[in-house]
Amino acid sequence: MxxxxxxxxxxxxxxxxxxxxxxxxxxxxxxxxxxxxxxxxxxxxxxxxxxxxxxxxxxxxxxxxDGKYDLMSSFLEHIIDQYEGSVVVDGDDDPRTELRARVDQCLFGPEFEEFSHWDRMKVYHELYTQAQNDGDHREVFNEHYERIRGSIVEVVEEGIEEGVFRDVDAERMGQLVTDVIHAARGRRISLGHEDAPEEARKAIDEFILESLERTE
Amino acid sequence: MxxxxxxxxxxxxxxxxxxxxxxxxxxxxxxxxxxxxxxxxxxxxxxxxxxxxxxxxxxxxxxxxDGKYDLMSSFLEHIIDQYEGSVVVDGDDDPRTELRARVDQCLFGPEFEEFSHWDRMKVYHELYTQAQNDGDHREVFNEHYERIRGSIVEVVEEGIEEGVFRDVDAERMGQLVTDVIHAARGRRISLGHEDAPEEARKAIDEFILESLERTE
Missing domain, CATH: 1.10.10 (Arc Repressor Mutant, subunit A)
Known part of the structure; x- marks a missing residue:
């Protein structure tokens, strides 16, 4: 360390x-x-x-x-704020490019001066699992989840409007992509699968985004 | 409880x-x-x-x-054995039906006499996250992960051979489906999203399996 x-x-x-x-x-x-x-x-x-x-x-x-618990809640909000503040996506990009950029940012993380993306993710995923017994942390995670999912839903909806993507349930697509990202990060951390994020990106590309592009 | x-x-x-x-x-x-x-x-x-x-x-x-740790390792193997022993899939089913049956079994679980699927999954997911610091548990989880993924890869390969599915990278498809299942279970437990497994099933159906069926 x-x-x-x-x-x-x-x-x-x-x-x-x-x-x-x-x-x-x-x-x-x-x-x-x-x-x-x-x-x-x-x-x-x-x-x-x-x-x-x-x-x-x-x-x-x-x-x-006010004790360890209060400190951990502030800490969780702190690292989530750092993440959300660091998301840099060019709003002028076409929906395809923007969607891929957002997926990459969540999978591979931005650069931080101190503590890598994976140091942060280890703490994030450990607290995430503990959130089952913890109403306050659960709320913080839920809000973060909704923002991540929402940012993907938005790009998908844009793409549908512009006729780049076929007409799908954007909410469901946002949830699917967010779930895959979360699982791949967790698998790298818990099971030591170093290539999980890279593999997840390929799977998202090959199976999910490709299916978005198809015109019936 | x-x-x-x-x-x-x-x-x-x-x-x-x-x-x-x-x-x-x-x-x-x-x-x-x-x-x-x-x-x-x-x-x-x-x-x-x-x-x-x-x-x-x-x-x-x-x-x-030999202490709490040894007991927890045995316990983990015990609940995984119960799961794997309970998977009932009719080998005569066509690949489409079998794939859906396997996804459902992982998402919704079999019936147990004592402790529901979700009681078990809570323990499973908590130990999963802890496995980052734990070589023995990590090995047990890795073996289990490989068997789940492998069982999905196998059905996808069968479907490709039979010409029911298009020719995709079955390993990558198995990994994607396994990741979505894991994330949806974790989201229900950690974030309290009661409908996460049902939503994940719809997303798998609508975006992943549908894309398998499409003939170019």
Missing amino acids: SESRSGSGRESAESSGETVSSKDTKEVILEATFRALSKHGYKDLRMRDIGEEMDLTRQVIHYHY | SESRSGSGRESAESSGETVSSKDTKEVILEATFRALSKHGYKDLRMRDIGEEMDLTRQVIHYHY
């Missing part, structure tokens, strides 16, 4: 108490949470492990967050 | 020590593990919780299993 620390987190941690804003402090805590999660996993994570990953005292965590 | 106990487990537990075979005892322990997991989840499960779900003394668990 990478031991490097993000520039901004480091600076905040080393500034005097007066100049560290509440926002910066939270950023430091969330970065430390990422490092601690990468080392210990969610199941075994203790607040102490997070404290050991930052230069601020552990009391700061308790000042800002 | 259901409090009912399976007939066989109950009988074994109440028999005298002399007549309880090692196989029966293990069955009792595994059934108790299921009940305990349903109540507490994997993350928080203690051996004590399993002991409280059976009439045998807790020492019996330690006699048969």
Whole structure:
């Protein structure tokens, strides 16, 4: 696991108490949470492990967050925000190109300065499975799922309107593509299938998108 | 959560020590593990919780299993065996019918006397996500994944041979269908989308299987 620390987190941690804003402090805590999660996993994570990953005292965590659960909810929203903020798709692209770009972005992820797409996805998928027992996290995941699915539905609908795609149930197509992406990421993480995202892209291309293109 | 106990487990537990075979005892322990997991989840499960779900003394668990981890590995193999033993597909069916039957069986599950398909799937998906940190479980899941995927590949190949399906990459098709099934089950469990399996079946029908049928 990478031991490097993000520039901004480091600076905040080393500034005097007066100049560290509440926002910066939270950023430091969330970065430390990422490092601690990468080392210990969610199941075994203790607040102490997070404290050991930052230069601020552990009391700061308790000042800002009401326990491990509250911290994990903020953390989940933080990584989802980073993802959604990073999605770059050219709105002028034709629907075919845009659909493929969106699939690729979800499968292979954007570049991040610290912690790779797969470091993030490991945490994401672990919390996703735990969401069955957790109403708050479930809501965050549901909203994220709806935005991802919705962005695919939108491109499919555009393509249908423009006559590029045949007339299908765009909602169902969006759900299918989102499911395949999710399963391929999970398979890479849980089963170690390194080629799962690449294989999923080929399957989506060959079977799903090709069937969209066909004109009856 | 259901409090009912399976007939066989109950009988074994109440028999005298002399007549309880090692196989029966293990069955009792595994059934108790299921009940305990349903109540507490994997993350928080203690051996004590399993002991409280059976009439045998807790020492019996330690006699048969080398700790929680060893017990969980046996448990995982146990529920997968039950699944694979329960798959009933008529080999005489035509490939179209057989493919749909296999998809349905994976999505909706067979009937079990105790613990529904979804009780089982909750445990299965939780352990699946944990398998990223667990070589032994990962191997069990990989073998199971290969058998499920393989059974779909086989039907697709049969259909191609018989000229019912167009000539596609059967391996890739098997992987796509398996991924969609897995994602839909996970979405029902984690996000609470009760209709996910039904929706996945429609999507598989409408987009994937239909594209198989098309003759160029």
